Amino acid sequence: MTKGKLLKTAIILCLAVLGIWLYKYSPRKIEFMGYYDKIGAHRVNDLEKLGSALKYFDAIELDLVYQAETNILDVNHPPAPSIGLDFSEYMAALGTEHPFVWLDIKNLDSTNAEGVLKRLNLTVEKHNFPKEQILIETRFPEKLSLFSTEGYKTSYYLKQSLHKLKPSSLASEIEKIQKVLTDQPAVAISTEHFDYEILQQHFPKRTKYVWCLRHSKIGDFRIVRTLLKDESVALVLTRYNPF
Secondary structure, three states: OOOOHHHHHHHHHHHHHHHHHHHHHHOOOOOOOOOHHEEEOOOOHHHHHHHHOOOOEEEEEEEEEOOOOOOOOOOOOOOOOOOEEEEEHHHHHHOOOOEEEEEEOOOOOOOHHHHHHHHHHHHHHOOOOOOHHEEEEEHHHHHHHHHHOOOOEEEEOOOOHHOOHHHHHHHHHHHHHHHHHHHOOOEEEEEEHHHHHHHHOOOOOOOOEEEEEOOOOHHHHHHHHHHHHHHOOEEEEEOOOOO
């Protein structure tokens, strides 16, 4: 191979690598085309990322940990160390913007639900943020009705990798989910896109919130397009890596 051909090949390879790298950071991926209003940014846990995400997304997701001893909703995803960002400060940074806010409250359970609700109400009302624009998500759904009654959207964070369970274990998990949904008709369900087809089979009309962070296989793209077209899917989270 001549030096000219080697140089041309090297340039093409460099451009291909650059294109893949840029696509990784792009908030406008091809598989989401036509449904960008249904896409939200995942794990927007600091103010710098928030400012960037609001330029491209109408919805954001963040993680909270309720600190009962200080009565604070800390913006944090354990085991990462806290950066000391209070949810009230986060809400203040939104100003007059009202994106859809998906709250994954990591330690919300029956023991602290009332404290979380009280603190959340104080924060939301202080910043005049509409409750119907907020989703409360937790792995412990027993007290979600408290939040639904107050006007928040709510979702049961399901056990992961249902598609890997044996039939008997899957049947047991589906029965557990069904009981929660029967007891709390206002509660939605949320999971990763790998389990979408199972949920669509058993809960076709239930509102769904889905995150799609690892979709590298060709078959995954088909699932992504299918769930975006599904009217029962309210929102899809994507990984967002600002430059």
